[in-house]
Amino acid sequence: MVHPSFSATQLRYHGSITRSLNLSSVSAYSLALAGIIGGVALGVWVLWLVRTHKLKSNATFDESSPLLRTDLQRDHATTSNDEALLCSICANLDFYQIFLNGIPETEDIPLDHLSSILRKSYQCNFCRLVSFHVRRTWMLDKFPHVDISGIECRMFTKHCGCLQLASYPPSKFRCYRLYVTMEGLEDIWKRYPAFRIAGALNIHLMQEDAFKFGRPTDLHCRRVKNTVDINMVKKWIKLCHASHGDTCKSLSRIGHDKRKLPGFVRVVDVVLMAVVPAPSGCRYVALSYIWGGIGAEYWTTKHNIAERGTPGGLSTAKLPDTITDSILFVRQLGERYIWIDALCIIQDDSQDKFAQIHDMDLVYGLSYLTVIAAGGTTARDPLPGCRPQTRTQQHIEVVQGLHLYAAPPRLKEALALSAWNTRCWTYQECALSRRRIYFTEHQVYFECQFDVLCEDVIAESKCDSTNFLKYSRAEYFPQSLDPFTSYMMAVKQCARRNLTVESDIVDALTGVTNALAKAFGLGDPDRAFRYGMMLTDLHHALLWQHNPHTPRTRRSLPDGCSLPWPSWAWATWCGAVDYMSEHRYLVTYPEDAWLVDYFAKPSVVEMFVDPWYIVDHSGIILQLDVRRGSRRVVLIRETEGEGSTYSPPGGIIDPTEITPDIHRALDPGTLIFRTTSSHFAIARRRGEESHPSIHHGLFDILSASSPPTWVGTAVLPLDVALPSSLEFIVLSRTGILGAYDEERIEYYQECLVHVMAVSQDGNLMERVGLGVIHEAAWIASGAEERIVFLR
Numbered sequence: 001m002v003h004p005s006f007s008a009t010q011l012r013y014h015g016s017i018t019r020s021l022n023l024s025s026v027s028a029y030s031l032a033l034a035g036i037i038g039g040v041a042l043g044v045w046v047l048w049l050v051r052t053h054k055l056k057s058n059a060t061f062d063e064s065s066p067l068l069r070t071d072l073q074r075d076h077a078t079t080s081n082d083e084a085l086l087c088s089i090c091a092n093l094d095f096y097q098i099f100l101n102g103i104p105e106t107e108d109i110p111l112d113h114l115s116s117i118l119r120k121s122y123q124c125n126f127c128r129l130v131s132f133h134v135r136r137t138w139m140l141d142k143f144p145h146v147d148i149s150g151i152e153c154r155m156f157t158k159h160c161g162c163l164q165l166a167s168y169p170p171s172k173f174r175c176y177r178l179y180v181t182m183e184g185l186e187d188i189w190k191r192y193p194a195f196r197i198a199g200a201l202n203i204h205l206m207q208e209d210a211f212k213f214g215r216p217t218d219l220h221c222r223r224v225k226n227t228v229d230i231n232m233v234k235k236w237i238k239l240c241h242a243s244h245g246d247t248c249k250s251l252s253r254i255g256h257d258k259r260k261l262p263g264f265v266r267v268v269d270v271v272l273m274a275v276v277p278a279p280s281g282c283r284y285v286a287l288s289y290i291w292g293g294i295g296a297e298y299w300t301t302k303h304n305i306a307e308r309g310t311p312g313g314l315s316t317a318k319l320p321d322t323i324t325d326s327i328l329f330v331r332q333l334g335e336r337y338i339w340i341d342a343l344c345i346i347q348d349d350s351q352d353k354f355a356q357i358h359d360m361d362l363v364y365g366l367s368y369l370t371v372i373a374a375g376g377t378t379a380r381d382p383l384p385g386c387r388p389q390t391r392t393q394q395h396i397e398v399v400q401g402l403h404l405y406a407a408p409p410r411l412k413e414a415l416a417l418s419a420w421n422t423r424c425w426t427y428q429e430c431a432l433s434r435r436r437i438y439f440t441e442h443q444v445y446f447e448c449q450f451d452v453l454c455e456d457v458i459a460e461s462k463c464d465s466t467n468f469l470k471y472s473r474a475e476y477f478p479q480s481l482d483p484f485t486s487y488m489m490a491v492k493q494c495a496r497r498n499l500t501v502e503s504d505i506v507d508a509l510t511g512v513t514n515a516l517a518k519a520f521g522l523g524d525p526d527r528a529f530r531y532g533m534m535l536t537d538l539h540h541a542l543l544w545q546h547n548p549h550t551p552r553t554r555r556s557l558p559d560g561c562s563l564p565w566p567s568w569a570w571a572t573w574c575g576a577v578d579y580m581s582e583h584r585y586l587v588t589y590p591e592d593a594w595l596v597d598y599f600a601k602p603s604v605v606e607m608f609v610d611p612w613y614i615v616d617h618s619g620i621i622l623q624l625d626v627r628r629g630s631r632r633v634v635l636i637r638e639t640e641g642e643g644s645t646y647s648p649p650g651g652i653i654d655p656t657e658i659t660p661d662i663h664r665a666l667d668p669g670t671l672i673f674r675t676t677s678s679h680f681a682i683a684r685r686r687g688e689e690s691h692p693s694i695h696h697g698l699f700d701i702l703s704a705s706s707p708p709t710w711v712g713t714a715v716l717p718l719d720v721a722l723p724s725s726l727e728f729i730v731l732s733r734t735g736i737l738g739a740y741d742e743e744r745i746e747y748y749q750e751c752l753v754h755v756m757a758v759s760q761d762g763n764l765m766e767r768v769g770l771g772v773i774h775e776a777a778w779i780a781s782g783a784e785e786r787i788v789f790l791r
Helices: 008-012 017-058 071-076 095-101 114-120 125-137 185-191 207-213 230-247 321-333 350-357 360-365 411-416 425-431 468-472 483-495 507-519 535-541 775-780
Strands: 109-113 152-161 175-183 201-205 266-269 274-277 284-288 337-339 369-373 396-399 402-406 436-439 444-447 452-454 544-546 577-579 612-615 621-623 671-684 696-702 710-717 725-734 752-761 764-774 784-790
Touching (some): 109 114, 114 125, 114 152, 125 201, 230 444, 284 321, 284 360, 284 425, 321 337, 321 369, 350 360, 360 425, 411 436, 411 444, 411 468, 425 483, 425 507, 452 468, 483 507, 483 535, 483 577, 535 612, 544 710, 696 764, 725 764, 752 775, 764 775
Parallel strands (some): 284 337, 284 369, 764 784
Antiparallel strands (some): 152 175, 266 274, 266 337, 396 402, 436 444, 444 452, 544 577, 612 621, 612 671, 710 764, 725 752
């Protein structure tokens, strides 16, 4: 029968009562089928519970650990649906207790091997957070041969900071973040130096869950909008003004408050859309970005400078997205002027380029704010976050009822992974700026001389006393109150970066060297620095080393330069260079440990050379103003008896000795000084592994005695055929254990001398490498006094 509630009108669509009866039968069958499916699902669910119970009972965790979940702690968890989205390892962790009390680094928890976590990422929310981090930052597609099977993930917590609030004293208020480490990365880095990726992962608690721990939202994470919150950026700048006042100054402003931009500097007026002379004392923003091989179509040239100087002159120009977005951003901030190199320097005017390049310390040092486009690879790329859909979104997972966020690499790491950080020109643009806004592919960061702020961490509270973001600073310049320490760290950064024109290396560092000369009273920058070398501290400056992974290749010469740069200057050679402590020569270090980047200032305890001379660009020989240390060296020997002490030759060089018998003028950049020289045999150190990526190796320096004695160590190039012995010249005194045969040669404090291995062509020498030799061996070798012409 047809149900009485169905009218003929309702059944009319089906055609007949018989067809309706058939449909009713189908409905009955559907209900029966649904019941069967429900029964099967219930059975599967029961089997899953039994299996999960067995997995937990068989887990290798300590069941007494408060970090493992128990039935009494289920009130902090979510429903069983959430449980189903965790693997057995992660389900056994009590994330509420972890965020409440933390995990000391000494009690870190093993998670799993990375390869296993990647496989489980489709079934476990927490594993998905780790997997997302690796896939986002490691770029494994570029390194397909990297074996990650040996990498193990472990987890502990780190403080996000604490607030100085009466209601939340530091002893009570603790804000933690999860810190997932990757053990085994060090071995990969040694084998693949270019595989520099963000190793550890920070996982934060979102602000909506702060109340569950009785905490304020400060130092928790917030949702990042699709586009940059301009009001937040303005708040950061306002906080910098209110908290730091006039102390937030760049290096070039320290002690030089009356300095102004030179009259030839231009800026872009974003209201008039024109390139105009910078108004006296104007407040302006500077831009740091990557050209990326493009430019001619939008550069300012002699041909279009007049047009661009009129109101609206830039409105018709086809500007790339980075520049267009930067202009828009400056307008949104309420500022009027921005300095952009491609627009403000006449690119086909060599005089204008030279003048502006040599005042970069002022251009960036006096800027109110520098916008750093660290999210792109060319000027065509937009500033991430200036427009919708131009940056990656946050990745948040719900784990045991808590909203957890896989934070992107913090500022220092984010820049290390960027193309912007590989360009040489960008180093000084960042280092010399007092305030910086970084546009990365994930979010915007603000950095001044004291603070680091970003979009995803709530850190604007004035009560914040220990914001963890401050430990991820990008640049802090000068790095030290010692001018040479700041100089060598700048050299290390610049030399490893890329240049389209290799000979630009010195110009790309000129802003930094100018700033150092002015800030530390080194005198005229053009006399204090030559070929990128700090001549006022030449005793230290000469002790640079090639990075072991860098071939020994000369840079191309600048246009119009027919004479090579001197061999003793690091800027002459392509690729990375290091200033290292004498620990590089140690034999007691583990195998290949000297290849690792142990960065430290070389030790010079006594200077053997004085005075120094140099041939300038006009061929005139000038005496250098090299600063001397005042330390008096006292040698303390372990055994009784008098030992010989090296006494360097001294006195002003006679003018007749300055001209070598080479029948031609000396090349500009030739160093002239008095010292002693001697020959020693050399031999490649035993156990040194040969590898195509290693271009410099450790060599033992041997005496002429029979059998020969190991008397010192040198780092020499492997790409050239070296003779069985080399000539060495002595430079200064140092001291360290382990660089010679301590069983056959007496040790005493500061018993080593810095030496330079040289090759000779006539009376002219060139640098080959650097090393140390025991003082007694140097004296015993019969070293001869000579005037050195080092080109």
